[in-house]
Amino acid sequence: MLFWYKPTQWWTWMLWPFAMLMRCISVCRRYAYQQGWLQSYKSPLPVVVVGNISVGGNGKTPFVISLCELLIEQGYKPGVISRGYGGKADNYPLLVTSDTSGKIAGDEPVLIFQRLQIPVVVDPVRSNAADYLATQCDVNVIITDDGLQHYALQRDIEIVVVDGKRRYGNQHIMPMGPLRESVSRLRDVDFIINNGAVHEGESTMFLMASECKRVDGVEGKLAKQSVNACAAIGYPPRFFNTLIEQGFSLDKQIPFADHHAYSESDFAQFSTDKPLLMTEKDAVKCTSFAQPHWWYLPIDGQLPADFTDPFLEKLTQIKEIKC
Template sequence: MRFWYQAIHWWGWFLYPFSLLFAGITLVRRFVYKKALIKSTENRLPVIVVGNISVGGNGKTPFVIWLCELLIEQGYKPGIISRGYGGKSEVYPLLVDEEVTGKQAGDEPVMIFKRLGLPIVVDPRRSAAAAYLSKHCAVDIIISDDGLQHYALQRDIEIVVVDGQRRFGNGHLMPMGPLREPLSRLKEVDFIINNGQLHADEITMLLAPSRCLRVDGADALLPLNCTINACAAIGYPQRFFDTLNRQHFTIHKAIAFADHYAFSEGDFTQFEPHLPLLMTEKDAVKCTTFAQKNWWYLPIDAQLPVFFEKQLLDKIKEIR
């Protein structure tokens, strides 16, 4: 990740041929679906894809939660589909409920379910997840959490979330850079959401932290301005640590784990037990069974301008 988001060293150009190969594969995939050489699946319900063109940590999940809450306020019945990255189930499609764990469905679907209680279906084939959701659940619109590059599923609206700080790194495709698709792909999407920065032709999204909650679910209050430990297993951990600093916490020790890391109780022995431990909401869903009393998580809510709400809702009405 550091290599992708800093100046390219001379040895990095050895990866350039592999990026060209990746670009070729990407173009061929898009061509065969666009020309219907491989048939894509059309769902009877409107499908909104929320994704990105770069790897990891763009703020997509808070936006999906915001979008679902907006739709519910307007009288819609949204459902969510996800690949379930980091999870492995014996059966697909997998309908998330109170008994489904992050090891089965992935941490993000479980986190969103705990927050919203909406129908969420996980399947590596998002087209299969969408078919199951529309057939078996009382929904009237489908939100695809990620899946911009999953062309096997037709979509009505494409929304891309961009990291306002890191943007697109060195601007190269994987593995030389963080891009999943060329920057020209942005010209084809319906909306570009910029996480945290003002940028021309992009909708600015701000992330607002809420009050800290106990990982074990107990009702308690963590005082501000206290000294804490912190951990994060997300695409861009430093953003979480920076948020804690802005909340006036003093971080004694901060440890970043790999994105979607599957925590075990032994991972936390490296923290001083007498200090509160703060983690992300996404990480907390993986730690509820062995959480200590002084483990906390910080919920994050997305905030977007009113004019964008109107634009998006008008677009949905046109589709329906």
């Protein structure tokens, strides 16, 4: 909601009682798990949670992909678990394969699997997905894409990804603001990753665009020109601005709701005489009906040394303890 990222207006204070209720529930729920009053699952493998305290696209998925690539380079065998938002399977846990569609698993798990070809398990109950990875898959570290507030799964490392430009908006709890938990929650996490800006006490990750690729998988190269664009992510303006920075001019730009389930009719509003650019997360949901002039822009995260070195050191210590 746009008003979350603007100075607080007088009328938003009418939402304050609901925000306080949300905060009370959040704090009490976390405390109940910490005290053992609510049951939680402890995995025999190290569990790294990548999440945020606010709603909307903060860059978690590119970070998860880059983090897994780092672990693979270091000799680890990571596996990823996800709630699978936007997907609906008949049975869970769901192990993502090359035949799994975004409609079944959700766009982000399919994207992660296609990029990394490592075990990715989807389950609305993330603790069940973690148990499946630990017992059924050849992995030795579990990365959970989102799930900072899923306290039914115990974790060894918590990483929060922050939008470097939007930060925490008006710093109020939903529905008054964009926060799932108070900013004070950040005092308890292990690492804070700032997506795109420099901030004291945070490690900066920059997202780097690669060459555009055709959604239908056919090899090709797209020249910088006037294009149409769409995006169904948490913060579509970031994608549109990235295209402009890459040298494209945008004729029409249409944002969709995050995790939007695309159909062919969604694209009738775009002319066919210009290339249509979308995010990689969008593309995994459109391959079955992709047109030759549809392209997507891959994005990679660059992890800073002031994060990677202490993270790997901490993970080594945790692995030694669990072994």
